[in-house]
Amino acid sequence: MKPEERRDLFKQVSKLRNEITILRNELNEVDEQKEVWFEKKESVSNNIKELIKKIKEFKTKRDSLTNQVKENKEKRETLNSEIKEKITKAKELNQSKKDIVQKNKIEGDPSQLKVTIERLEFKIETEPMSFQKETELMKKIKELKKRYEKYKTVISVNSGLNSLSKDIDIKKREAEEIHQKVQSWAQESQKSHEEMIKLSKEVDELKPKEEEAFEKFIELKKRFNEINERLKENLLEMNNLNERVDKHKLEMKEEREHIKEEIMKVKEEEVREKMKKGQKLTTDDLLVFQKQEKEEN
Secondary structure, eight states: OOHHHHHHHHHHHHHHHHHHHHHHHHHHHHHHHHHHHHHHHHHHHHHHHHHHHHHHHHHHHHHHHHHHHHHHHHHHHHHHHHHHHHHHHHHHHHHHHHHHHHHTTOOSOHHHHHHHHHHHHHHHHHSOOOHHHHHHHHHHHHHHHHHHHHHHHHHHHHHHHHHHHHHHHHHHHHHHHHHHHHHHHHHHHHHHHHHHHHHHHHHHHHHHHHHHHHHHHHHHHHHHHHHHHHHHHHHHHHHHHHHHHHHHHHHHHHHHHHHHHHHHHHHHHHHHHHHHHTOOOOHHHHHHHHHHHHHHO
């Protein structure tokens, strides 16, 4: 290899080595950035997954509450219909009572009349009295019973009214309890719905960030692969250049060995000439002579 070629070869090696160092540094930097954006993307993705999970939980809760509201509204409507029917029936019975009282010219409280009859009967049975007094009381009781017979229809109506009134009160309380529950469930359902809307907005805000992080990651991954390919190419080229350098070094070594051998041959010839002429040998001459003897043996 000519000196010019040798210089050119070592310049190529030096330049390529610098390029490889730069590429490796750049590759490491891009790799770090790539991983940072990947972690950002994963972090945002995990946040979105958690939010979606919560949204589903709130949706399930809202739907369940909505169904309860719907079912119990139907129950409340049924109860209200029953209450209206009973109130209508009570009004009809009350009017019937008024008609009976007006028709039969009934005055006073029928239940009090019955108490009076029972009290007078008890008095006749337990108190001593004259025949005349007893006859008068019996007559009075008979008159009261006659009046009471007219009251029986009113008493029956009153009993129906009392039963209806109690039933209406029970159903009103039941309807009110259901109403309170419906109100509570409706509020809870609304809260769950509002939470869903709030979380959905958060998801919508996070999605562009997730896309941005993913795009950055893909961009850096592409850049990483490009640099890596260039680095592989340079390393392959460096390997080829190193082979040429090693070959040159081997040639240089062989050339040096050859020159040394030629010099040694000349020195050996000089030592032989000196010995033939009986000239005094130097230390170097003796070393050359000893080396020659070893090689011959």
